[in-house]
Amino acid sequence: MIIQDQASFPSEVEGDENNSLIHNLFVFNKSGVCFYGRNFTDYINVEKNLISPFITALMTFAKEMIGKSFKIIEMEDVKIVIFEKNSLYYSVLCDTIENLTLLDEIISQINEKLTAYLIKKKINIDAEIIYDNTLNETIEEVIRKALRYEFNSKKEKKVIKFLKELRSNDDIEGITMLTNRGKVIYSSFGKGDLKSFLKEVEFRVKIYDNSILKLFYTLKDKIIFSEYILKSYFIILVFNSKVKFGLAEHYLTQIVNKITNTLTG
Numbered sequence: 001m002i003i004q005d006q007a008s009f010p011s012e013v014e015g016d017e018n019n020s021l022i023h024n025l026f027v028f029n030k031s032g033v034c035f036y037g038r039n040f041t042d043y044i045n046v047e048k049n050l051i052s053p054f055i056t057a058l059m060t061f062a063k064e065m066i067g068k069s070f071k072i073i074e075m076e077d078v079k080i081v082i083f084e085k086n087s088l089y090y091s092v093l094c095d096t097i098e099n100l101t102l103l104d105e106i107i108s109q110i111n112e113k114l115t116a117y118l119i120k121k122k123i124n125i126d127a128e129i130i131y132d133n134t135l136n137e138t139i140e141e142v143i144r145k146a147l148r149y150e151f152n153s154k155k156e157k158k159v160i161k162f163l164k165e166l167r168s169n170d171d172i173e174g175i176t177m178l179t180n181r182g183k184v185i186y187s188s189f190g191k192g193d194l195k196s197f198l199k200e201v202e203f204r205v206k207i208y209d210n211s212i213l214k215l216f217y218t219l220k221d222k223i224i225f226s227e228y229i230l231k232s233y234f235i236i237l238v239f240n241s242k243v244k245f246g247l248a249e250h251y252l253t254q255i256v257n258k259i260t261n262t263l264t265g
Contacts, residue, residue, distance in 0.1 A: 022106075022143055023078065024051075024093040027114065029125045032056030032089075036114070036130040038139065043078075055082070055091050077195060085111040088125075097198045099182025106146045113138050147183075158262050160186050172251060173222065174238035180231065197238075225252045229259055 023043050027036040034052040073080050074096055081103055083090040090107045092098075117135055118125065163175055163186050176187040176194065187194045225248055226236040235256060239248045 022092060022094045022098065022103075022147065024091075025110075025139070025143075026051055026055070026091040028052065028055065028089040028091065030087050030089075031126065033126070035125045035128060036135075038136065040140070040143065051091065055080070055089075077191075083107045086115065088114070095195070097184065097195045102146065102181050102183065105181075106143060109142045109146070110139055113142065155263050155265075159259050162258060162262065163188075166255070169251075171239060171243050171247065172237055173240055174236075176236045178234045178236075180228070180234060185233070223248055225249065227252060227256050229256055230263060233259070235259065 021041055021043070023039070023041045025038050025040070026034050028034050032052065032055070034055075037051070071082050077096055078093055079096045079098075081092045081094065081098075081100065083092070083104060085107060088111060090111070092103055092107065094103065114135070117123075117132075117138075123130065159177075163177060166172055166175055167188055174188050174197070176189065176197070177185045179185060184194070184198075189197055221241045223239040223241055223243060223245070224236065225239070226234060228234055235252075237248070237252055237255065239251075
């Protein structure tokens with residue numbers, strides 16, 4: 001049976017086709033039975049009676065083989081992430097570039113809402129399947145607020161315009177700007193290239209670690225420069241390895257100053 005009442009959450013960032021999404025959410029009891037599920041987009045239409053044994057089998061296999069609970073599996077441009085909250089298991093199917101810290105925050109909020117709902121309605125999750133539009137709306141609002149990042153002020157729109165203009169600079173091969181929660185605001189990369197790039201630099205760029213003010217490193221034939229801005233944003237610049245180190249740092253300083261002055265001026 002396909003989960004009904006699908007709800008689509010389009011990007012709130014104007015003109016940002018690279019914004020990522022949560023496609024599906026399923027909630028399991030400790031026995032691995034899915035008692036609640038939602039499809040939020042039509043990208044992947046997942047059947048609840050198929051996902052339940054699939055996730056349960058993976059978790060059991062991982063725990064028996066390596067002594068750890070299964071948490072993440074990536075499949076090309078999407079991934080399944082498992083969160084355990086108070087004996088409930090949440091399976092999130094989302095784009096591969098979704099930040100795990102942000103996902104954990106979302107699931108924590110949903111778990112709070114869902115737990116209160118289960119207690120209030122006296123629902124036995126071992127024997128009942130939940131279909132409730134009110135609960136659907138509550139969960140959708142949590143996700144919508146978390147994924148929404150509106151660059152709608154004149155100052156913020158100027159930042160996006162400025163970053164787009166940098167495409168004409170031959171020395172800069174790529175630009176990506178994120179929030180301090182890992183949400184992509186702007187990227188010069190196409191969607192596929194962006195996911196691949198963020199996956200490669202994820203272990204170097206630690207969102208939320210504001211003690212790291214500036215990073216530079218090499219990746220294949222590229223030089224990567226990155227820096228936090230106003231403790232709220234993170235900018236990543238990609239240069240060809242032939243570009244002089246000093247010149248790359250000069251570009252980074254100019255861009256950071258320009259964005260800072262635009263947002264605070």
